[in-house]
Amino acid sequence: MLTIGKYQFNSRLFLGTGKFSDFDVQKKAVEVSQTEVLTFSVRRMNIFDPNQPNFLEKIDLEKFTFLPNTAGASNAEEAVRIAKLADASGLCDMVKVEVIGCSKTLLPDPVETLKATEALLTEGFTVLPYTSDDVVLARKLEELGAHAIMPGASPIGSGQGIVNPLNLQFIIEQAKVPVIVDAGIGSPSDAALAMELGADGVLLNTAVSGADNPVQMAEAMRLAIDAGRLGYTAGRIEKKNYAVASSPKDGISVGS
Amino acid sequence: MKLLVNGNDLTVNSSVNSIQQLIEHLELRNKSLIVEHNQQILKKEDHEKTIINDGDRIEIVHFVGGG
Numbered sequence: 001m002l003t004i005g006k007y008q009f010n011s012r013l014f015l016g017t018g019k020f021s022d023f024d025v026q027k028k029a030v031e032v033s034q035t036e037v038l039t040f041s042v043r044r045m046n047i048f049d050p051n052q053p054n055f056l057e058k059i060d061l062e063k064f065t066f067l068p069n070t071a072g073a074s075n076a077e078e079a080v081r082i083a084k085l086a087d088a089s090g091l092c093d094m095v096k097v098e099v100i101g102c103s104k105t106l107l108p109d110p111v112e113t114l115k116a117t118e119a120l121l122t123e124g125f126t127v128l129p130y131t132s133d134d135v136v137l138a139r140k141l142e143e144l145g146a147h148a149i150m151p152g153a154s155p156i157g158s159g160q161g162i163v164n165p166l167n168l169q170f171i172i173e174q175a176k177v178p179v180i181v182d183a184g185i186g187s188p189s190d191a192a193l194a195m196e197l198g199a200d201g202v203l204l205n206t207a208v209s210g211a212d213n214p215v216q217m218a219e220a221m222r223l224a225i226d227a228g229r230l231g232y233t234a235g236r237i238e239k240k241n242y243a244v245a246s247s248p249k250d251g252i253s254v255g256s
Numbered sequence: 257m258k259l260l261v262n263g264n265d266l267t268v269n270s271s272v273n274s275i276q277q278l279i280e281h282l283e284l285r286n287k288s289l290i291v292e293h294n295q296q297i298l299k300k301e302d303h304e305k306t307i308i309n310d311g312d313r314i315e316i317v318h319f320v321g322g323g
Contacts, residue, residue: 016322017322018322020321026321039323040321041319042318042320043318044315045287045317047261047284048264050284050287054288054320055320055321057288069322071323081297084297085317088290088297088299090299090300091319156323203323
C-alpha cells in the first residue's frame with residue numbers, strides 16, 4: 001500500500017495521459033496498467049469546437065485519483081494559478097508541481113519549484129513536486145512538507161532511463177515521504193531498477209504512449225514495477241568482486 | 257457585448273449575461289470545464305450567479321492529456 005498524504009494506492013504505477021494515438025488504445029493501456037493515478041494538464045478549451053473529444057469522458061472518474069500537473073508554468077505564480085484552476089474542477093486536490101526552467105532539457109526550475117510547493121502547501125493542496133535528482137533540493141522540498149518527492153530519472157520524454165542511480169538512491173535513503181520516480185523512464189527495466197533502488201512508485205507516460213504497442217507496454221510496466229518492488233523488499237544480495245560457487249565443493253564424483 | 261474569451265474577441269448579445277449563459281451559448285454545457293472570470297477562478301456552483309460585463313476577460317480551461 002502506497003500512502004501519499006490522505007490518499008492510499010495499491011498500484012505503484014502513475015500513468016500520464018499525454019500523446020496517445022487514440023482514446024481506445026489509451027483506455028486499454030490504462031486498464032491493463034492497473035494504475036489508480038492519472039496525470040493531466042490544464043489547457044484552454046477550444047471554445048469554437050464544442051464537440052471536441054476528451055479522454056475524461058471515456059473513463060470512469062470514480063476509479064481514479066487525478067494528479068493534474070502545472071506544466072506550462074515557468075514560475076511559481078503560474079504554477080499556483082494552474083493548480084487552483086485544476087482544483088476548481090472539484091476532481092482532486094492533489095497536484096504535481098512542474099515548473100520548467102529550461103526549454104531544451106525541460107529540467108525543472110529548482111527555486112520556483114520550491115516557491116510553488118510552499119505556496120500550494122499553505123493553500124492545503126496535496127503537493128507532489130517534480131524535481132531534478134538533486135539530493136539537497138529533494139530534502140528541502142520534504143522539509144517544506146511536500147507529500148511526496150518526484151525526482152526525474154532523466155529529461156522528460158527522453159527515455160534515457162536512470163542516468164544517476166546514485167543520486168536517486170541518496171534521495172530515497174533520506175526521504176521519509178514517498179519517492180515517485182518521474183520522467184525519463186524508457187523501458188520496463190528502467191522502471192524495475194527504480195523500484196529495486198527503493199522508489200515507492202514510478203510515474204511514466206511516453207514510455208507507454210510512444211511504444212509500438214502501448215497496451216502491451218502498459219502491462220510490461222506494471223509487471224516490471226511489481227517485480228522491482230518485490231525484489232527490493234526481498235533484499236538483494238551484496239555485489240562481490242569474485243565468484244562464490246552455488247554448488248557444494250564436497251562430494252564431487254569426478255577425478256581421483 | 258464584447259468579451260475576451262481564451263484570448264479571442266467574442267461578441268455576444270446582451271441576453272448572455274452570466275457565465276452559465278456564456279457556457280450554454282458556446283454549447284459547452286455538458287463539458288467538464290473550469291472558468292476564470294477577470295482572473296477570479298470560479299467554482300461550478302458560481303457560474304449561474306456570476307454576471308458578465310462588456311470587456312470581461314474569461315478563460316475556459318479543461319483537463320487534457322499530459323504527463
